[in-house]
Amino acid sequence: MTDTTVAFDLGPQTLIVARLAEGVRDEQLADPTPCPRCAVRNLLGHLTGLSVAFRDAARKDLGPTTDTPADAAGPDIGPGWREDLAKALDALADAWRDPASWTGMTRAGAVDLPGAVAAAVVADELVIHGWDLARATGQEYAPDPAALRASHDFLRAAAEQSDRGDGAFGPVVPVPDDAPLLDRAVGLSGRDPRWTR
Numbered sequence: 001m002t003d004t005t006v007a008f009d010l011g012p013q014t015l016i017v018a019r020l021a022e023g024v025r026d027e028q029l030a031d032p033t034p035c036p037r038c039a040v041r042n043l044l045g046h047l048t049g050l051s052v053a054f055r056d057a058a059r060k061d062l063g064p065t066t067d068t069p070a071d072a073a074g075p076d077i078g079p080g081w082r083e084d085l086a087k088a089l090d091a092l093a094d095a096w097r098d099p100a101s102w103t104g105m106t107r108a109g110a111v112d113l114p115g116a117v118a119a120a121v122v123a124d125e126l127v128i129h130g131w132d133l134a135r136a137t138g139q140e141y142a143p144d145p146a147a148l149r150a151s152h153d154f155l156r157a158a159a160e161q162s163d164r165g166d167g168a169f170g171p172v173v174p175v176p177d178d179a180p181l182l183d184r185a186v187g188l189s190g191r192d193p194r195w196t197r
Contacts, residue, residue, distance in 0.1 A: 007102045007119070011093035013126045013147035017047065018089050020133045020141070021082065029077075033136035034195045035129075036170075040136050044085060045075030047129055051088035054122040057108040058092075058101035058115070070109035092122070120154040127151035128189045131182065135195055143182060152181055155188035 021044060029041040038046070053065045078084065095101060102115045113121070127143045128151060134141030143151075159172050170190025175183050183193040 007099065007116070008123075008146040008150065009093070010096045010119070010123060010126070010147065012144035013123065013130070014051075014089040014093040016142075016144060017126055017130045017133070018086050020130060020137070020139055021047070021085050023139050024133070024137050028137050031136055031197065033132045034191045035132055038132075040133070041077050042075060043129060043132055043136070044081055045077045047126075047133075048077070048081065048085045048088050049075050050122065050125050050129075051085070051092040053108055054118065054125075055088070055092045055095045057106045057118050057122075058095035058098065060101075060104070060106055062107050066107045067110050070111075096122075120150045123147040124151040124154045124185075124189075127182075127185065128155075128191070131186055132191075136197060138197060141182075148181055148185060152185040152188065155185055159188050 024040060024044070029039065029044075031040050032038075033040055033043050035043060049065075049068070053068065056062070056065045096119055100115075102119060104115055105112055106115050106118050107113070108118050108121065123146075127147050130143055131141055133139070172190060173187040173192050175187035175193060177184075179187075179193070186193045
């Protein structure tokens, strides 16, 4: 993927994810998600961690948060996870509103990449994991259109560049060309859009 992604506001998508997290009931924390071997609580922990990491990536504040590999062990949540996640999502959106975050090089998941590509990656994380969380907890989900387009474009490019036909999160699941854009993005991520609890 190139660094030609057009800048957009991540705020609408972070608000959507925050609302989904608010809707999670305590008894759902151990429930499965479309992420293999990942319960709701691990997904929420991952969302918190990636929000902090990509906040720091936007600020070019490179260090432990941006050097943690993406395939590190699934995180858990602490007792104040609701407040922690809401704050992390808000700070993430704010950091990417700085035009400088979209330029030059940065790092996330222990990978060096252009700022605009990092923005596309975090948009993808927020869109796909928002879908994961909504499906796992039985909530309605309509992602922000700009973030969804960035996610789809990133996933399509990643799948085209993979000689194994893998998506960012696993083998691509075939979805009809005329399916809704969210379903196509979900399929490109390696998930089945028909997944249910």
